[in-house]
Amino acid sequence: MSVAETIGDENSLADAEPLLRVEGLKMHFPVTEGLFMRRTVGHVKAVDGVSFTIAPGETLGLVGESGCGKTTVGRCILRLENPGAGKVVFAGTDIAGMKASEISKLRQDVQVIFQDPFSSLNPRQKIGSIISEPLRVHGIIKDPTKRRERVAELLRICGLNPRFADRYPHEMSGGQRQRVGIARALSVNPKFIVCDEAVSALDVSIQAQVINLLEDLREQFNFSYLFIAHDLSVVRHICHRVAVMYLGKIAELADCDELFDNPRHPYTQALLSAVPVPDPTVEEARSHQILEGEVPSPMNPPSGCVFHPRCPQAIETCRREVPELQEFSPGHMVACPVVLGK
Amino acid sequence: MISAAVFADQIAMYNPEVNDFAAMLQAPSLDHIFGTDEFGRDIYSRIVHGARTAMLVGFTAAICGSTLGLLVGVTSAYFGGWVDITVQRVIDVLIAFPSIILALAIVIILGRGVGPVIVAITIPLIPNCARVVRSSALAIREIPYVDAARAMGFGHARIVLRHISPNIMAPYLIMLTTFLGQAILAEASLSYLGLGVQEPTPAWGLMLKSGAEEYAESAPWAVIFPGVAISLAVFGFNLFGDAMRDVLDPKLRDR
Numbered sequence: 198m199s200v201a202e203t204i205g206d207e208n209s210l211a212d213a214e215p216l217l218r219v220e221g222l223k224m225h226f227p228v229t230e231g232l233f234m235r236r237t238v239g240h241v242k243a244v245d246g247v248s249f250t251i252a253p254g255e256t257l258g259l260v261g262e263s264g265c266g267k268t269t270v271g272r273c274i275l276r277l278e279n280p281g282a283g284k285v286v287f288a289g290t291d292i293a294g295m296k297a298s299e300i301s302k303l304r305q306d307v308q309v310i311f312q313d314p315f316s317s318l319n320p321r322q323k324i325g326s327i328i329s330e331p332l333r334v335h336g337i338i339k340d341p342t343k344r345r346e347r348v349a350e351l352l353r354i355c356g357l358n359p360r361f362a363d364r365y366p367h368e369m370s371g372g373q374r375q376r377v378g379i380a381r382a383l384s385v386n387p388k389f390i391v392c393d394e395a396v397s398a399l400d401v402s403i404q405a406q407v408i409n410l411l412e413d414l415r416e417q418f419n420f421s422y423l424f425i426a427h428d429l430s431v432v433r434h435i436c437h438r439v440a441v442m443y444l445g446k447i448a449e450l451a452d453c454d455e456l457f458d459n460p461r462h463p464y465t466q467a468l469l470s471a472v473p474v475p476d477p478t479v480e481e482a483r484s485h486q487i488l489e490g491e492v493p494s495p496m497n498p499p500s501g502c503v504f505h506p507r508c509p510q511a512i513e514t515c516r517r518e519v520p521e522l523q524e525f526s527p528g529h530m531v532a533c534p535v536v537l538g539k
Numbered sequence: 540m541i542s543a544a545v546f547a548d549q550i551a552m553y554n555p556e557v558n559d560f561a562a563m564l565q566a567p568s569l570d571h572i573f574g575t576d577e578f579g580r581d582i583y584s585r586i587v588h589g590a591r592t593a594m595l596v597g598f599t600a601a602i603c604g605s606t607l608g609l610l611v612g613v614t615s616a617y618f619g620g621w622v623d624i625t626v627q628r629v630i631d632v633l634i635a636f637p638s639i640i641l642a643l644a645i646v647i648i649l650g651r652g653v654g655p656v657i658v659a660i661t662i663p664l665i666p667n668c669a670r671v672v673r674s675s676a677l678a679i680r681e682i683p684y685v686d687a688a689r690a691m692g693f694g695h696a697r698i699v700l701r702h703i704s705p706n707i708m709a710p711y712l713i714m715l716t717t718f719l720g721q722a723i724l725a726e727a728s729l730s731y732l733g734l735g736v737q738e739p740t741p742a743w744g745l746m747l748k749s750g751a752e753e754y755a756e757s758a759p760w761a762v763i764f765p766g767v768a769i770s771l772a773v774f775g776f777n778l779f780g781d782a783m784r785d786v787l788d789p790k791l792r793d794r
Binding site for chain 1: 684
C-alpha cells in the first residue's frame with residue numbers, strides 16, 4: 198500500500214529559514230492479536246504523511262478533533278515516540294534519525310508543556326526541585342546558590358511567587374501548576390516549545406492568563422511554538438499560522454486570519470461553522486454545516502481522501518486519489534481536489 | 540478503629556527492642572521467669588536475645604528483598620519490551636519454587652551463619668515484591684511527568700530512581716512490612732531445620748528445635764515460650780503492615 202507523501206513546498210510556507218521542518222512524518226502503531234503467536238493484524242495510522250515548517254519566533258497551531266493524531270505529531274518532534282517514516286529537521290539536524298545517545302542535546306532546545314497540570318508534575322518533588330533538576334542534570338548552572346536564584350527568577354517570569362519553590366505540587370491550583378510546567382520548560386533555555394493542549398484543562402479565566410504569559414514569553418525570548426489545541430478561538434488568538442488535521446493528515450494549512458476568514462477545505466469549513474458566534478442575530482442567520490457520520494477508524498482509513506465519506510462536496514476523484522497538500526493561494530495550502538479545481 | 544490499630548502495632552513493634560536493652564543489663568540466669576533450658580540458660584534472656592537475631596535477619600532480609608524487588612520491578616516496567624519479558628520469566632521461575640526450599644538450597648550452597656541466612660531469605664522475597672511493584676510502575680510510566688522527565692533528557696537511572704520509584708512507596712512499604720513477618724518466620728524455620736543460625740547464638744527456631752526434640756513433655760516451657768515469641772512477632776508485623784496499608788491508602792485515611 199503506497200500513500201502519497203504530502204511534502205509541502207517549504208519556500209512558500211515561510212520566508213525565513215525554518216527552525217523546524219517536518220517532512221512526510223508517519224507514525225503507525227501496530228495492532229497485535231493472539232496469545233502465543235503475536236501477529237500484527239493492522240496499523241493505527243495515527244500520523245500519515247504530515248509536513249509543515251515553523252520559522253523562528255513563529256507559532257503554528259495544530260487543530261483537529263480528538264484522535265486525529267495532533268498529539269502524536271508533537272510527541273514525534275519531542276522524540277517521545279520514534280517516528281515510523283519521514284524527517285523532522287530541527288535547526289539543520291534530522292531528529293527522527295537520531296540515535297538515543299545523541300538526543301540529550303536536543304532535549305535542551307525542544308521542550309514541552311503538557312495538557313494536564315495535575316499529572317505533569319511529580320507529586321513527590323518540591324517545585325524548586327522540579328525546576329532546578331534540569332539545570333543540575335545538564336550542568337547549566339553548577340553553583341547551588343545561583344541555581345536557587347535562577348529558579349526564583351523563572352518563577353517570577355512565569356508570574357509566581359518565588360516562595361512557591363518550597364511547596365509541593367498538590368498545594369497549588371491548576372493554573373499555578375501549569376505555570377510551574379512552563380517554568381520547567383523554560384529552565385533549559387529552549388528554542389522551540391511544543392504546547393500540547395497546554396490550556397485546555399484550565400478554567401477560561403486562567404486560560405487567558407496562561408495564553409498571555411505564553412505570548413509574553415514568545416516576545417521576550419523569541420521562541421517558536423507548536424500549539425496543539427482543539428479550541429479554535431484560542432488558536433486564532435495566539436497562532437501565526439494554523440494547520441488543520443483530519444485522521445492523520447493535514448487538510449489545510451494557512452495564515453491564521455486567512456484560514457479563519459476564508460476556509461477552503463470542506464472539513465475546515467465544517468469545523469469553523471461549529472464554533473458559535475457570540476452575536477445571536479449573526480448566529481441565527483449563519484448556515485450550519487453539520488457533518489454526518491463518525492470519524493472513520495484510523496486502523497482502516499477510507500481510500501482516497503480520508504474525508505470523502507463525510508464530505509458534502511465529494512466527487513468521484515476523492516474516492517480514488519489521495520489528495521496532496523497543494524498551494525491554493527500564496528501561503529494557503531489545501532489538500533482537496535474539489536477546491537483546487539481538478 | 541484505624542488509629543487504635545496503628546498504636547497497637549507500634550506497641551507490638553517496639554516492645555522487643557525495649558526488652559532487649561533491659562535484658563542486656565541483667566546477667567542471664569538471675570531471674571528465670573520463663574525457666575531455663577537444658578544447659579541452664581535462662582529462656583527469657585535467650586528469647587530477648589533471640590529477638591535480636593530475628594530482627595537483624597528479618598529487617599535486613601525484608602529491606603534488601605523489597606528494595607531489590609522495587610528496583611527490578613520498576614526497571615522491568617520502565618523499559619518494557621524484551622527486558623520486561625525476560626525479567627518476568629525469571630521471576631516466574633523463582634516464584635515457582637516454594638520459598639523455603641529455595642532458601643534451603645541457597646544455604647546449602649553458601650554455608651551456614653547469619654550472612655548466608657540473610658541472603659537465603661532475601662532472594663525468595665525479591666520476585667514477590669518485583670511483581671507487585673511492576674504493576675504499579677506500569678501505571679506510573681504512562682503519567683505525563685515521566686514523559687516530562689524524558690523530554691528533559693534525564694537518564695534512565697534518574698527517571699527510575701527519582702521519578703518513578705518514589706511514587707511507588709505505598710505498595711513498597713506494605714510489601715516491606717509483610718516481608719518482615721515472613722522473614723522472621725523463614726529464619727525460625729531455617730534454624731529449626733538446623734540450617735540457619737548455629738548454636739550457641741540464641742535464635743527462636745533453634746530453641747524450639749532443642750526444646751521440642753527432647754523436653755516437650757518434661758519441660759514444656761522450653762518449647763512454648765520461643766513458639767509464642769515467633770507467633771507474636773509475626774502477628775505484630777502483620778498488624779503493622781495492615782496499619783501501613785490503612786495509613787497509606789488515601790481513601791481509607793479520610794474516613
